[in-house]
Amino acid sequence: MKIALTVESLCFSYQSRNEVLKDLNFKVHENEILGILGPNGGGKSTLLKLLAGLLKPNTGTIKYSNEELTTPLIYIPQKEENNSAYPLTIGELLAGARLPKEVVPKDEVLSALEQMGLKLPINRPVSSLSGGEYQRVLLAKAILFNARIILMDEPTKGLDSVGQDKLLELIQHLKSTRNASIILVDHNISQVLKHCDRLLCLNKNYHWHDHKEHVNKSILESTYHCEFEHLLIHEKKGGILDHDHHHCEIDHHQEPSKGRKE
Amino acid sequence: MTFLTDFWHYPFLLNALLATLGLSILCGTLSPMIVAKKYAFMGSSISHGALLGVSICMSFLEQTMTGLNFFLFLGTLLITLIAVTPLALTTFRQKLPSDALIGLFFTTTMGSGILIHQVFGQTKGDLLGFLFGNVLTLSLVDLYIVGCLILIITPLVWKRRLHWIHFIYNEEATSVQGLKTKNYHYSLFFFITLVIVAGLKISGVILINSFLLIPGIFALKHAPNAMSTFTYSLCFALFTALLALVMANTLDLPTGASIAVVQAFTYFISLLFKKAT
Numbered sequence: 001m002k003i004a005l006t007v008e009s010l011c012f013s014y015q016s017r018n019e020v021l022k023d024l025n026f027k028v029h030e031n032e033i034l035g036i037l038g039p040n041g042g043g044k045s046t047l048l049k050l051l052a053g054l055l056k057p058n059t060g061t062i063k064y065s066n067e068e069l070t071t072p073l074i075y076i077p078q079k080e081e082n083n084s085a086y087p088l089t090i091g092e093l094l095a096g097a098r099l100p101k102e103v104v105p106k107d108e109v110l111s112a113l114e115q116m117g118l119k120l121p122i123n124r125p126v127s128s129l130s131g132g133e134y135q136r137v138l139l140a141k142a143i144l145f146n147a148r149i150i151l152m153d154e155p156t157k158g159l160d161s162v163g164q165d166k167l168l169e170l171i172q173h174l175k176s177t178r179n180a181s182i183i184l185v186d187h188n189i190s191q192v193l194k195h196c197d198r199l200l201c202l203n204k205n206y207h208w209h210d211h212k213e214h215v216n217k218s219i220l221e222s223t224y225h226c227e228f229e230h231l232l233i234h235e236k237k238g239g240i241l242d243h244d245h246h247h248c249e250i251d252h253h254q255e256p257s258k259g260r261k262e
Numbered sequence: 263m264t265f266l267t268d269f270w271h272y273p274f275l276l277n278a279l280l281a282t283l284g285l286s287i288l289c290g291t292l293s294p295m296i297v298a299k300k301y302a303f304m305g306s307s308i309s310h311g312a313l314l315g316v317s318i319c320m321s322f323l324e325q326t327m328t329g330l331n332f333f334l335f336l337g338t339l340l341i342t343l344i345a346v347t348p349l350a351l352t353t354f355r356q357k358l359p360s361d362a363l364i365g366l367f368f369t370t371t372m373g374s375g376i377l378i379h380q381v382f383g384q385t386k387g388d389l390l391g392f393l394f395g396n397v398l399t400l401s402l403v404d405l406y407i408v409g410c411l412i413l414i415i416t417p418l419v420w421k422r423r424l425h426w427i428h429f430i431y432n433e434e435a436t437s438v439q440g441l442k443t444k445n446y447h448y449s450l451f452f453f454i455t456l457v458i459v460a461g462l463k464i465s466g467v468i469l470i471n472s473f474l475l476i477p478g479i480f481a482l483k484h485a486p487n488a489m490s491t492f493t494y495s496l497c498f499a500l501f502t503a504l505l506a507l508v509m510a511n512t513l514d515l516p517t518g519a520s521i522a523v524v525q526a527f528t529y530f531i532s533l534l535f536k537k538a539t
Contacts, residue, residue: 052438054355075438082432085298088488096428100441103424123487145439 001029003065004149004181010060012050020046026200033175033182035196042202044185048151074147076138078154084127090137091122097144104144112140131158135167139174152184156191164188168195268511277405278397282503284408285464285473288457290499291419293478294491298430303364305474308346309458309467310368315341316392317375321383331403339459345371350451354444355433395466397517407460415453427488465518472522480529502528
């Protein structure tokens with residue numbers, strides 16, 4: 001598969017604070033979903049903003065396949081980050097999908113909504129949409145933008161399990177039909193394991209990835225339990241990853257609890 | 263009907279009418295964006311900061327010079343823009359500075375303005391008159407300034423309404439999409455400063471805030487979509503300004519205060535009407 005995005009030796013810290021991301025290396029291919037997991041403060045949203053170009057890395061590089069600044073990339077933030085004061089309608093949101101180049105015609109807006117399985121009036125305010133509808137409208141925006149890389153910050157937040165499944169299936173459909181690379185941050189371990197092609201687990205200075213075939217929900221929950229602090233898992237070790245692979249003082253074998261989730 | 267015909271018979275009243283309607287067009291255009299962007303306190307801060315510019319210009323410009331009104335506007339604009347620059351820089355893609363910081367900005371600039379006027383320009387005019395403005399003392403130059411601003415600002419905003427809406431709705435996502443949000447951010451600050459400085463003589467440092475805020479609050483409350491907030495705000499600003507001006511002329515009331523009260527009253531009536539329907 002063709003590589004869409006390469007991250008090499010990426011380090012980032014906010015002003016005068018400890019490093020949020022340290023020596024991060026990974027690649028994302030076309031037609032692939034990368035799921036980013038990790039505890040709060042682990043640097044997930046920061047990484048997404050770095051990939052979007054909203055933040056600049058201290059050191060390291062982020063390269064897109066065509067190495068042009070015009071890579072069609074769309075950033076879908078959490079709903080709470082939008083300015084809810086404006087009575088923005090679905091039509092207005094989607095009409096602006098190709099700004100600053102052009103205003104999207106109404107028929108294209110309707111077609112994109114239909115592709116996402118939505119039959120909503122375009123004059124409906126975005127603020128009145130349910131979480132699932134809102135995410136699907138934003139996927140329609142990604143279609144209209146003809147995005148090749150889609151960055152999504154917690155798309156399943158606030159959805160029930162059925163809604164999460166439906167949305168992630170739509171994301172998978174979008175990936176395969178448009179040959180897009182999708183990078184999503186999520187806290188829902190089961191859904192990420194089920195729907196993402198590859199994983200990236202982050203906790204500030206620690207990260208690991210490319211072990212989806214070896215991990216399961218309980219291992220990931222255990223890593224959440226000790227918040228990756230003493231986790232020393234690296235790609236080169238290979239094999240089945242279990243509790244013996246991290247050096248945590250807590251004996252997970254003795255613990256009835258599956259661990260603390262965020 | 264004399265309260266209407268007065269406007270044609272007395273040039274100073276006609277100037278007042280035209281300038282107020284002009285300011286309504288400018289403020290009505292910017293107001294929804296200021297309110298939606300949560301820059302209400304920022305607008306207030308800039309208008310108070312403008313008093314520093316007025317003070318310096320009043321103190322150091324020769325009162326008998328040709329084109330005094332124009333140079334007063336230009337000087338005040340430049341000084342206010344310099345003072346506002348740190349606010350504009352610190353608010354780009356950042357959380358707003360704390361209320362305390364904005365408060366510190368406008369109390370410091372306003373205080374400095376009063377002190378400078380006291381020391382250097384006490385005999386050169388009434389600085390505190392700019393707190394409430396005086397629409398009856400407007401000159402043709404003031405009208406030309408408002409007219410020029412309408413020609414510059416309104417096309418730049420109205421032609422790109424969708425761009426402005428997306429910039430305010432989610433600055434980061436729109437920036438990733440390719441819109442140069444930095445230009446929009448600084449342009450908004452520039453426009454607000456221009457309109458405030460141009461409106462100082464019309465409605466004053468304090469009351470111009472009603473012009474900048476209430477039409478936008480009304481529009482965001484009643485408009486069915488984001489694009490129409492501009493039309494709602496503009497119509498509200500024009501209607502209330504006209505009503506207030508006629509009321510002030512008929513009842514011999516101060517114009518700036520009349521506009522502020524009429525706008526607030528009309529807004530509350532609209533809320534009751536909306537609730538009833």
